[in-house]
Amino acid sequence: MTTTPTRDQGHEVPIHGEINIISGGLSGGECTTSQSRKYARGVMAGEAQESDQNPKPDLIFTKADLQDVIPHDNDPVVISVVTVGRKVHHVLVDQGSSADVMFWSTFNKLQLSPDQLRPYDGCLYGFVGDRVEVPGHLELRTTFTDCTTSYIVNISYLVVNAPSTYNILLGRPVLNRIGAIASSRYMKMKLPSLEGTMITTKSDQKEAKRCYKNNLKTKKGVYTITTQPPRE
Template sequence: MGQGVRWPRPPVEGQSWRNDSKKKCEFHHDIGYNMEDCYTLCREIRRLCEQGELSHLLPRGGKQQDKVSYAKPATPPTCTKIINAIIGGLDLSILTYSATKRRATETKGDRLETSCRVSHSNLPAVAFDEEDIHDSQEHHDALIITLSMANCTVRKVLVDTGSSVNLIMLKTIENMGFNEKDLQKKTIQLVGFSGEIANSLGEIVISTYAGGINKQVRYLVIDGPSTYNVILGRPWLNLM
């Protein structure tokens, strides 16, 4: 098919890390694996099939079949509520509720005056656009996302590749409409990064929707203060 195929670059001589000369991939002209196991070739064949280039090679079940049909992504579930994370202050905090309320009352007039003054200015809006989304610079920020879980939009979900379990806070499942009776009793001792130890209250399976895929995900439920509603670890990543 000539230039109709996206041919891979040939390997640089002497730089291949494979040493099994009994297996050879004719597509890459490389050794170490058979051509039938080449993922790049499989993706290229699929692309050509979708374009109708290989229709004469596809099986025909009594009628013309020029395209390969694939499973459609799952329909996003209906959202019935939104779960936010509200973290309370420490008991030892200098700012008590009474002091905060008193300060808010004292500065109410100042805020109103400032609001009126700013509303007539030409300050730029604080927002994110397409340039921010497609920023190619590498960063080491935590990946915090919003997911649809059991017909609830759950925010403050941390994707943690260093976690060996999926965690969900007791307060979160209560806000979602579950209670401790819905848990499968299973106590597991969890050890944090700094050595602190916490025991799980049990397990719960919750449907979790992301990127067109709906999975039944098993979570360990813990009770305690947390910055996040859910911590998704390697089990969820591998499942996806």
């Protein structure tokens, strides 16, 4: 870190130093040397594998994407996916979630058997600190489509026994894996297809508003994985 004060262009106040990286944390897995090396090797292997594949399209949002968007203040991105031969609506795209979640009511509606669940040893906590029951997790083939092109991926869902107006919550694990980018301004999610084209899934704004308002009224929440309950 530099300590000599400098004057950067566009800043009237002198800059006294630079912070290049933040060390530590859990973004790269566990805090052990072996886990850090394993994570680094995985990143390098992923970059090499991606460079060998067909070039992916640039995922950009333009003014044309706003033409069918109703002006809004804070609507979430809510899409539909296909899994187990059924089209599932009310799927919340949440980049702040560290897990892909399927709620127990959806699990039952898909007529899945509890015998398909594998045990999960972690803990799931809501934003208010309440512990959520996790019967287990399972992997399901899930399809994203814009009625022209489709992308099929296996998603490991944590099945949680908690009330929610959403059926599924898509978090960072699958969004990063398929290279998807969601925009609440443009009310769309875009991802590259295997053929090198771009898939655009539109958010249902009416359903997004309804789910969001119902969550506020009934205090039904969205959950995130933590190793310890949040501090009071």
